[in-house]
Amino acid sequence: MRASPRQLLEFALLMLAAWLPLIPAASAQGVTMPTLDRIRQNGAIYVGHRESSIPFSYMAGDEPVGYSMDLCQGIVGAIRGKLGAPALPVVYVPANSSTRLLLLMTGAIDLECGSTTNTRTRQNQVAFSVTTFVSGIKALVRKDSGLERLADLSGKVVATTAGTTTERAVRTAMAGRNASVRFKNARDHGESLTMVVSRQADAFALDDAVLAGLLAGLPDRDQYRLLEENFGLEPYAIGLRKDDPDFKKLVDDALIAMMGSGEMERLYEKWFMSPIPPNKINLRIPMSDMLRGMLRNPSDAGIQ
Numbered sequence: 001m002r003a004s005p006r007q008l009l010e011f012a013l014l015m016l017a018a019w020l021p022l023i024p025a026a027s028a029q030g031v032t033m034p035t036l037d038r039i040r041q042n043g044a045i046y047v048g049h050r051e052s053s054i055p056f057s058y059m060a061g062d063e064p065v066g067y068s069m070d071l072c073q074g075i076v077g078a079i080r081g082k083l084g085a086p087a088l089p090v091v092y093v094p095a096n097s098s099t100r101l102l103l104l105m106t107g108a109i110d111l112e113c114g115s116t117t118n119t120r121t122r123q124n125q126v127a128f129s130v131t132t133f134v135s136g137i138k139a140l141v142r143k144d145s146g147l148e149r150l151a152d153l154s155g156k157v158v159a160t161t162a163g164t165t166t167e168r169a170v171r172t173a174m175a176g177r178n179a180s181v182r183f184k185n186a187r188d189h190g191e192s193l194t195m196v197v198s199r200q201a202d203a204f205a206l207d208d209a210v211l212a213g214l215l216a217g218l219p220d221r222d223q224y225r226l227l228e229e230n231f232g233l234e235p236y237a238i239g240l241r242k243d244d245p246d247f248k249k250l251v252d253d254a255l256i257a258m259m260g261s262g263e264m265e266r267l268y269e270k271w272f273m274s275p276i277p278p279n280k281i282n283l284r285i286p287m288s289d290m291l292r293g294m295l296r297n298p299s300d301a302g303i304q
Contacts, residue, residue, distance in 0.1 A: 158205050170231050189206065
C-alpha cells in the first residue's frame with residue numbers, strides 16, 4: 001500500500017526527532033528571525049495542536065478544540081493586535097509527542113498548544129509560557145486487575161506514550177518503593193490505552209486529566225479506573241521557540257491577563273467541569289489548589 005503524503009511527512013518528522021538529541025541546541029534551533037517578523041512574513045500564525053489530548057487539544061470532527069486551544073485563541077488575539085492585523089489567519093498543524101518540539105525548533109509552528117510539560121531539559125530546546133495547568137501522573141487500570149496502589153505495579157507491564165516525560169516519573173516513583181515495572185512504549189495515547197484494553201499492558205501511566213478524557217471516550221469506561229496515588233506532578237505550558245524574549249513576553253502577558261480577568265478560570269469550568277464535545281461528557285475535575293495558586297502567582301518554572 002502506498003503511503004499518503006501525511007504519512008510520509010510524519011515518518012520524516014519521526015526520523016528527524018530520533019536525531020534531534022544528537023544536534024547541539026544552538027544549531028538545531030536554526031531559526032533566528034523573531035517570531036513576530038516570521039508571522040508577518042508568512043501572513044499567518046501557525047499553531048501546533050494535538051489530536052487526542054482531551055480536554056486540552058483534540059479533534060472534534062474536523063476542528064481542533066480544547067482548553068489549550070482556547071488559551072491559544074487568546075494569544076492569537078494578542079498577536080493580531082500587536083501586528084495590527086485583526087484578520088490574520090491561523091493555520092493548524094497536527095503535532096504529537098515525538099514531533100511537537102521539533103516543529104517549534106524548525107519554525108514550522110509558532111505556538112504549541114497541547115498538553116506539554118515544562119521541564120528544564122526541554123528548556124534547552126524550546127521556551128515555555130507561564131504554567132497553564134498542573135497535572136498529576138496517574139495509572140489507568142482495569143477494575144478486575146486487582147491493582148489498588150502504585151506498589152502493586154511492581155513487576156507489571158506499564159504502557160507509556162513515546163516522547164512524554166511519564167516513563168522517567170514512573171521509574172523514579174517505583175524506585176522510591178523499591179520496585180520496578182516493565183515498559184511498553186506506544187506511538188500515541190490511543191495506542192497506549194488500547195494496550196490496557198487488550199490486556200497487553202497492566203496499566204497506562206499518563207497525566208490524570210488526559211487519562212480522564214480518554215477514559216470518558218470508552219464505551220465500557222465503568223470497567224476501568226485511575227489509581228489514587230500520583231507518580232508525580234507536571235506543569236503544562238504553551239510551547240514557544242527559544243531565544244525570543246519579546247514574543248515570550250507577549251504570550252505571557254496575554255495569559256496573565258486571562259488569569260487576572262477570570263477568563264482562564266471560566267475556560268477551566270468550560271473544559272473540566274461542563275459537558276464537552278463531541279460526546280457531551282463532563283470530566284468533573286475541580287481546579288486544584290496548586291493551579292489556583294499558579295493563577296495568582298504566575299510562573300514559568302519547569303520541573304527537573
